[in-house]
């Protein structure tokens with residue numbers, strides 16, 4: 001567990017599922033060249049980039065936000081014991097994520113909201129657990145917030161080709177059981193959980209990617225999901241990942257999110273940055289730089 005942080009009076013913690021050299025930098029970002037290793041040598045290696053394998057080190061984690069009123073989980077990783085033969089990194093995992101959540105002081109019954117910033121395989125896993133051969137909601141008292149645009153997109157993909165289920169089966173076992181249990185709330189372009197928690201659409205990485213802004217006592221945090229996968233994209237906001245479904249829209253949303261963080265001094269809280277996992281964005285010329293929090 002990382003140290004607990006605050007956003008004003010809100011308590012923020014992080015539950016990690018894994019930290020891995022996930023993918024080669026040049027495969028993730030088409031524009032990445034060896035020169036960028038030099039340009040960014042001050043911060044890049046070895047925390048965020050493995051110089052031997054040339055892979056980007058990435059964390060898979062859940063942010064946990066506790067306000068006076070609510071306990072909210074943002075993104076739920078891969079989940080355990082999922083059969084994902086086509087996706088090695090998420091196949092038959094056995095991680096202590098649920099134990100670590102309990103160690104962070106969160107009982108399953110206490111969770112009020114689960115927010116998936118989008119419906120990719122590494123963001124919906126712990127939505128459910130398997131009980132008696134069925135996938136059921138892990139958090140019995142929670143409302144699960146899904147983007148309607150993402151749900152419609154992956155539902156259509158799932159139905160169009162049952163032989164190749166959406167997100168390697170994660171839509172079937174991490175999303176649909178929540179809908180069947182009547183615990184899903186589909187959110188549109190803008191949705192307020194309460195006065196201090198605002199969800200906005202930021203399409204491009206997926207059709208319905210969303211962010212959540214948390215405001216308390218003059219401080220602000222912005223949960224950005226996979227609008228950025230890696231700190232390199234702060235310096236290079238035009239770099240889309242190979243997983244962005246609509247590259248022009250993704251680049252536009254990324255720039256908008258970075259501008260927002262810079263303008264409001266919002267703590268940016270992405271889903272995959274390595275330690276310290278979050279930070280502040282500052283303008284630098286036509287792009288930005290990242291101030292890693294300590």
Ligand SMILES: [Zn+2]
Pocket residue numbers: 120122123226271272
């Ligand atoms: Zn992701």
